[in-house]
Amino acid sequence: MTQKKVSPNDKNDAKSNKSKSIRRALLYTLGVVIIVAATVIIVLHLTDDGEVALVDREAPIERPVIPTGARGTVVTEDNLDEIREALARPPEDAYYMSSMSVEWTFDRWDRPSRDAYVENSESNERTVFFDVFLDGTRELIYSSPYIPVGGKLEDFALDTEVQAGEYTATVVYFLVDDDYEVITDVSVMIWLNILG
Numbered sequence: 001m002t003q004k005k006v007s008p009n010d011k012n013d014a015k016s017n018k019s020k021s022i023r024r025a026l027l028y029t030l031g032v033v034i035i036v037a038a039t040v041i042i043v044l045h046l047t048d049d050g051e052v053a054l055v056d057r058e059a060p061i062e063r064p065v066i067p068t069g070a071r072g073t074v075v076t077e078d079n080l081d082e083i084r085e086a087l088a089r090p091p092e093d094a095y096y097m098s099s100m101s102v103e104w105t106f107d108r109w110d111r112p113s114r115d116a117y118v119e120n121s122e123s124n125e126r127t128v129f130f131d132v133f134l135d136g137t138r139e140l141i142y143s144s145p146y147i148p149v150g151g152k153l154e155d156f157a158l159d160t161e162v163q164a165g166e167y168t169a170t171v172v173y174f175l176v177d178d179d180y181e182v183i184t185d186v187s188v189m190i191w192l193n194i195l196g
Contacts, residue, residue: 101115106158106192108195109141109161116156119151127149128176129145129174130147132172133172141169
């Protein structure tokens with residue numbers, strides 16, 4: 001029986017191959033993480049083509065239209081470095097913690113709700129306002145005032161007549177900057193019970 005003698009070069013080659021395999025696995029994992037992060041950031045920062053004007057809470061206001069299709073950035077060789085730099089920075093205002101009831105009951109559409117409340121949690125960083133749209137018709141039935149961080153809104157009635165019944169609706173939160181310009185929006189589904 002013969003024994004093969006392992007030379008130091010063979011050991012170095014084995015270590016080198018193992019090191020290369022580990023590097024490849026790390027680069028693959030990093031690539032997947034970058035792609036996932038890019039997708040999340042692009043989805044969270046969908047914007048309208050138009051600009052949103054400052055909101056005057058004393059006068060009737062026009063709200064942004066809810067986007068119906070996804071928008072994002074196409075990655076090309078020309079913008080690859082720019083996108084990498086954007087991914088390296090932590091996302092700004094990329095989240096919003098909603099603290100709210102999800103079932104709102106109104107004796108009538110024009111009377112304050114018994115149980116509807118919305119709070120702009122202390123963990124958030126931005127002032128918000130929200131609009132409520134009836135599912136199916138996309139009719140705007142309520143527009144809130146601005147709610148500062150830590151503020152709470154309750155005892156409010158709807159702005160638009162809604163017949164008695166049970167409905168699903170979408171609450172669209174708009175995060176605004178210090179000049180009250182919309183930065184981004186977040187949507188949440190709720191249930192409406194209009195009793196009379």
